[in-house]
Amino acid sequence: MSSLSYLVSRLLQIIPTFLLVMVVIFLLVRMLPGDPAIAMADAKATEAQLELIRQKLGLNEPLPMQFLYFVKNTLTGDMGTSILLKAPVLEVILERIPVTAFLTIYAVCLSILIAGPLAFVAALNKNGMLDIAIRSGFQVGLSTPVFYIGLLLLTFLAASLRLFPVGGYGTTFLQHLHHLMLPALTVALYTSAIIMRNLRSAVIEVLDAEYVQFARSKGLTRSVILGRHVLRNALISTVTLLGLSIGNLMSGTLVTETVFAVPGLGRLMLEAIFARDYPLIQGLTLTFAVMVSLVFLFTDMVQAWLDPRLRLS
Amino acid sequence: MKTLLIAALAGVSMLAINSAQAVERGGTLTFARYDDSNLVDPVYADRNPDIWMVTNLYDTLLRTKADGKTIVPGLASGYEVSADGKAISITLRDGIKFSDGSPITAADVKFSLERAVNPDFGPWSGLLGSVESITETKNGVTLSMKNPDPTIISILATFNTAIVSKAAFEAAPGANDQEKATALFAPGTPVSGPFTLKDRTRGSTMTFSANPHYWRQGEDGKPLPYLDEVSFVVIPDDATRILKLQAGEVNGAEFVPFSRVAELEADPAINMELFPSTRIIYAPINARETRADGSPNPMATKEARQALNYATNKGALVQLITHGTGKSMTSPLMASTTQLAHDGGPLYPYDPAKAKELAKSSGLEGAEITLSTLAGSSDDATLFAAIQQMWGAIGVNVKVEQVDNPTRGAKNRSGEFDVHTYGWVNDVNDPAQVAGWLGYYPTRKAVGTGWNNAEFNSLFEASNTEIDPEKRSEQYKRMQEIYRDAAPLLFLYETPFAVALSANVNGYLQTPLGNNEFSSAWIAK
Numbered sequence: 001m002s003s004l005s006y007l008v009s010r011l012l013q014i015i016p017t018f019l020l021v022m023v024v025i026f027l028l029v030r031m032l033p034g035d036p037a038i039a040m041a042d043a044k045a046t047e048a049q050l051e052l053i054r055q056k057l058g059l060n061e062p063l064p065m066q067f068l069y070f071v072k073n074t075l076t077g078d079m080g081t082s083i084l085l086k087a088p089v090l091e092v093i094l095e096r097i098p099v100t101a102f103l104t105i106y107a108v109c110l111s112i113l114i115a116g117p118l119a120f121v122a123a124l125n126k127n128g129m130l131d132i133a134i135r136s137g138f139q140v141g142l143s144t145p146v147f148y149i150g151l152l153l154l155t156f157l158a159a160s161l162r163l164f165p166v167g168g169y170g171t172t173f174l175q176h177l178h179h180l181m182l183p184a185l186t187v188a189l190y191t192s193a194i195i196m197r198n199l200r201s202a203v204i205e206v207l208d209a210e211y212v213q214f215a216r217s218k219g220l221t222r223s224v225i226l227g228r229h230v231l232r233n234a235l236i237s238t239v240t241l242l243g244l245s246i247g248n249l250m251s252g253t254l255v256t257e258t259v260f261a262v263p264g265l266g267r268l269m270l271e272a273i274f275a276r277d278y279p280l281i282q283g284l285t286l287t288f289a290v291m292v293s294l295v296f297l298f299t300d301m302v303q304a305w306l307d308p309r310l311r312l313s
Numbered sequence: 314m315k316t317l318l319i320a321a322l323a324g325v326s327m328l329a330i331n332s333a334q335a336v337e338r339g340g341t342l343t344f345a346r347y348d349d350s351n352l353v354d355p356v357y358a359d360r361n362p363d364i365w366m367v368t369n370l371y372d373t374l375l376r377t378k379a380d381g382k383t384i385v386p387g388l389a390s391g392y393e394v395s396a397d398g399k400a401i402s403i404t405l406r407d408g409i410k411f412s413d414g415s416p417i418t419a420a421d422v423k424f425s426l427e428r429a430v431n432p433d434f435g436p437w438s439g440l441l442g443s444v445e446s447i448t449e450t451k452n453g454v455t456l457s458m459k460n461p462d463p464t465i466i467s468i469l470a471t472f473n474t475a476i477v478s479k480a481a482f483e484a485a486p487g488a489n490d491q492e493k494a495t496a497l498f499a500p501g502t503p504v505s506g507p508f509t510l511k512d513r514t515r516g517s518t519m520t521f522s523a524n525p526h527y528w529r530q531g532e533d534g535k536p537l538p539y540l541d542e543v544s545f546v547v548i549p550d551d552a553t554r555i556l557k558l559q560a561g562e563v564n565g566a567e568f569v570p571f572s573r574v575a576e577l578e579a580d581p582a583i584n585m586e587l588f589p590s591t592r593i594i595y596a597p598i599n600a601r602e603t604r605a606d607g608s609p610n611p612m613a614t615k616e617a618r619q620a621l622n623y624a625t626n627k628g629a630l631v632q633l634i635t636h637g638t639g640k641s642m643t644s645p646l647m648a649s650t651t652q653l654a655h656d657g658g659p660l661y662p663y664d665p666a667k668a669k670e671l672a673k674s675s676g677l678e679g680a681e682i683t684l685s686t687l688a689g690s691s692d693d694a695t696l697f698a699a700i701q702q703m704w705g706a707i708g709v710n711v712k713v714e715q716v717d718n719p720t721r722g723a724k725n726r727s728g729e730f731d732v733h734t735y736g737w738v739n740d741v742n743d744p745a746q747v748a749g750w751l752g753y754y755p756t757r758k759a760v761g762t763g764w765n766n767a768e769f770n771s772l773f774e775a776s777n778t779e780i781d782p783e784k785r786s787e788q789y790k791r792m793q794e795i796y797r798d799a800a801p802l803l804f805l806y807e808t809p810f811a812v813a814l815s816a817n818v819n820g821y822l823q824t825p826l827g828n829n830e831f832s833s834a835w836i837a838k
Contacts, residue, residue, distance in 0.1 A: 032719075035719060035722065035723040035726075036719065038719055038722035038723055038726065045436060046439075046756075049436055084351065085351050085515065085516075086351050086352050086495055087351075087495075087515070092515065095515060095516075096516070151552060154552075154553065154556055155556065158556065158560055159556045159559050159560045162560055162561075165560075165562060166553060166556045166557040166560050166562055167546075167548055167553050167557060168517075168546060169517065258549055258550050259550050259552075259553055260553065261546070261547065261548035261549070261550065261553050261557075263514070263515075263516045263517035263547070267516070267549065268516065270549075271516075271549075274717075274718070276719050
């Protein structure tokens with residue numbers, strides 16, 4: 001199978017996934033307890049005002065009809081109007097996507113920068129003091145709640161030492177890097193702990209593999225062996241894990257973006273849920289599903305590049 | 314000589330004090346908000362983060378002073394009510410302008426008030442239900458009333474009657490009034506208030522800049538506002554807002570949790586303000602004969618509800634939840650800052666013996682009561698723990714049910730609750746709104762409790778057309794007596810608005826209705 005046909009077949013697989021996601025989103029949102037009209041209109045609203053909102057949202061229509069409208073509108077790019085923000089859902093989401101994408105990519109880069117070198121150092125010093133120290137450090141990172149790490153970083157690095165801003169996003173690329181450093185680091189600490197553990201094991205496994213011993217016997221230098229043989233093969237399983245972690249990272253933005261006052265999709269999702277803003281919740285969930293699917297697709301492509309056997313299967 | 318020297322020194326020090334207090338102009342005040350404004354149109358604003366910003370952009374004909382009670386002239390230089398109360402003539406101030414320099418005319422006032430009255434538009438039209446028509450006069454407007462309305466003067470000082478530019482509104486893109494209102498929330502729109510909207514990034518930041526044509530004068534005899542700009546940043550997390558202030562990145566942070574007030578009060582770089590508010594915290598008690606499942610309701614009698622009130626140590630709750638910043642309610646219907654609030658002394662002071670006696674005689678003893686609290690609220694968690702212990706002492710077994718806000722609202726409307734937590738802040742500078750919400754049955758079943766008292770209902774209706782202030786005050790006094798005796802609520806406490814500011818910020822005000830006022834704020838350099 002060529003790379004192109006592999007890409008096309010993976011893209012086609014995404015379609016049923018989206019349909020399923022749409023059914024699940026639609027039903028889940030409607031299973032939330034409480035009347036969305038009351039949540040949107042404030043407790044002081046009269047019955048007439050509530051009825052107006054129900055009509056506007058089509059809540060009085062039978063469920064199958066509501067679902068059909070939802071699918072039809074979504075396919076035509078109309079995700080409805082956010083009741084909370086009084087603006088088109090698609091417009092609001094497009095405004096926020098760059099923020100969350102920046103934060104996620106930043107966190108992934110930091111995770112790789114932290115986990116990669118440390119995994120190699122730990123693997124090459126297997127069971128040594130350095131290995132134990134690195135693994136213990138990450139164990140702490142893994143078992144500490146994300147929001148708590150965030151608050152610690154905020155208190156010490158932002159409020160006390162004033163090395164970084166307490167929150168926000170900034171307006172220029174450099175400001176984005178500066179403002180998002182702490183939120184990105186917060187999620188990166190957790191993700192890098194997972195990646196480091198996996199990469200360390202993979203490196204140790206590959207180091208014992210026959211082809212590495214053969215390379216050694218050929219007299220290749222240590223750096224060539226590590227760069228050409230060990231890294232590429234150890235990365236295969238780590239890339240899968242990294243792909244899965246990006247999905248987690250995105251859901252982690254719900255907490256991180258709120259704590260760090262980052263105006264991204266995660267914070268918007270939390271606001272939408274609290275306000276029972278049906279159109280916005282649906283639009284956001286679908287956006288997250290699209291983003292995660294694209295990340296998985298990209299992960300598969302990288303894996304296929306690293307390991308050509310995957311393309312053949 | 315010595316006397317002269319002392320006098321001279323005193324004079325110099327007085328001068329020093331005066332110069333230290335003299336206002337300084339210019340600069341940008343950065344303010345951390347808990348939520349963003351989504352629409353700042355007087356008619357459609359319906360959430361507090363929207364409502365509380367309206368009067369920074371749009372002025373009203375009359376204004377409420379900082380005490381939240383006294384009404385003074387605004388864009389109108391005065392008004393006159395006819396003897397039968399059915400005509401109100403409003404005279405506009407001379408030379409007032411919108412921020413683009415165009416004059417504010419009677420046509421703008423008529424247009425703005427007609428929008429506010431129209432029941433097809435925003436949620437507040439009911440407040441002007443007594444207005445029949447609005448006609449332009451030479452230098453103002455006349456309101457013709459269907460019936461005398463004692464609240465109308467307060468409403469003319471309320472955000473929903475603020476004056477917008479007719480020309481700007483009509484020129485705004487949009488197919489209908491609502492779309493035009495949304496389009497108006499755009500930078501550069503001509504406004505009548507102290508600030509204009511300079512720029513805005515939805516959900517993140519908003520900047521106001523000074524209106525160069527604003528009519529009110531500052532202490533230095535020049536037009537307000539003192540600040541060049543106010544920059545808002547939206548930070549939903551309480552701890553982050555405070556950290557941002559402590560780090561010097563913002564000059565002010567609103568909604569400081571009460572648990573942090575003492576710590577910030579001790580910080581010399583921060584000025585911790587507790588502004589008097591109309592905010593009350595209470596717990597509606599289901600007063601129906603039967604519960605939603607048809608079983609007999611142990612809280613149906615007033616004695617049972619009185620027992621619950623006597624069994625609740627409100628002073629302890631004020632300490633536990635508000636960390637001493639709040640105070641027990643003294644009027645059963647409203648905060649003490651509300652007009653016509655009748656201070657009848659402590660409401661059901663803690664008396665476990667009396668509570669036990671009433672619980673026994675009313676059949677409440679041994680009952681199981683569900684307290685619905687807001688999930689995730691640490692205040693409600695504390696309240697539940699304390700109440701479970703307090704009511705346990707009179708033989709009432711309290712169960713907790715944690716719900717989210719929409720669920721709580723739905724249960725309240727359907728009557729499927731025993732007791733649940735709730736809070737209120739007045740939107741209007743008149744007690745009719747809160748009294749209608751808490752006690753008047755026909756509107757919302759007396760805040761969902763199902764309590765229905767004919768005398769209260771007729772007094773409330775009569776008070777809505779009573780223009781004799783003394784008679785109206787008597788009606789309100791009686792309503793408060795009836796409500797206090799019937800106790801359809803667990804009367805809890807009032808809380809202030811806690812705002813932390815940098816020590817060099819002066820003149821900022823959050824009114825008892827919650828409006829954030831920046832027009833007189835200034836920063837000492």
